[in-house]
Every structure is written in C-alpha cells, then in structure tokens.
Amino acid sequence: MTSTERRQGLRDVSAVLGQRVRKRREALGLSQEELAHRSGLSRNQVQNLEKNRNNSRDANGRTGPANPRLDTLWSIATTLEITVSELLDGIDRP
Template identity: 50%
Template structure:
C-alpha cells in the first residue's frame, strides 16, 4: 500500500523513542541485559527497541504495556520515553528534524533525570555493572 501525504511517518517516532530509551538507560547505569531482566523482557527486545527495529523488519512499535514496564524500571514517567508527548501529533516527529532538535531533547531529559533521582539510586545494587551496550 502506497503512503499518502497525510500518513503518520511512524519510523520518525520510533527513532525518537529508541534514542530516548537508550539515553535514559545509560543515564541509569543499566545494561540492556539488566533492563530486560528487570522489566521481564528478553535482551533482544530491548536491543530492537533501541535500534528502532522489529522482528518483521519494520520500525519498533512497542505496546503501551512495554512502555510502562520500561518506565517503571527506569523510574521515569512514561512520557519521558514518548517522543513529542506534550505537543500535538504531526506527520513526523519534531525530534528527528536535526541534531539541534535532538540536542534540546537530551538537555531536557538530563534536567528531568537529575532533578528526579540521582544515578546511584536508580541502578539496582545487585546489578551494578557499567553499561556496555
């Protein structure tokens, strides 16, 4: 089926989600394996979400329950994982416009993460290894 001009460009939103997930996971000092274990997922699922890919070769499109499970483990509001959560939906995610747009997202995420919970308190003590992936 051909894409129409008014069709949502989901890959741009999936890409923004993947960048947010990876950024927050690293800030929380968790590996993909640790995040997967704590959220009841397989590491491949976390990896696919962070690479914006799915098993069928398309863009990542996580279930709402997955987003909430990840947010719970990462100790953030679900909206921190969601691209453009506070603005009206456009055809393409504003966060993917350019590097400046993503830079602004990183600054805002950092600000929120720093004010909400220090890194040391976020990572479970039993899984304290540094993130490698």
C-alpha cells in the same frame, strides 16, 4: 497524509523513542540485559526498541520500525524510573 508518509512518521517517532530509552538506560548505568531482566522483557526486545526495528519483514525482506505495545512501554518506563508520558513527551513534534 499518504501511507508512505505515515510509515516514515512511525519510523521517525520510533527512532526518537529508541534513542530516549538508550540515553536513559545508560544514564542509570544499566546494560540492555539488566534493563530487560528488571522490566520482564527479553534483551532482544530492548535491543530492537533501541535500534528501531522489529522482527517482521516486508515483501523486500526489510525489518519494520519498532512498535512496542503500551504494556512494554510502561514496563520500560517504570524500570527507567520515569513515566510513559516523560518517555513520549513531544515525540510527535520535529
């Protein structure tokens, strides 16, 4: 696997993760602000995860894909009343 393929794979996985977080958040009737407050994160962190971006930029000025830490995933999953395993289940498969 080339580095380009790995980067694209990370973008794809991150996009699915963000979609899952948003779908679950909305199902619980939470705003991004409420999810952030309850999980101890900033609204910007939640927004970046859902929109699959982070604040780092490459040499061309493009933002990178979301890449949350495990403790961030745990906080979000707990607040969304699911496990990290449920949040990530099958995410690496097309």
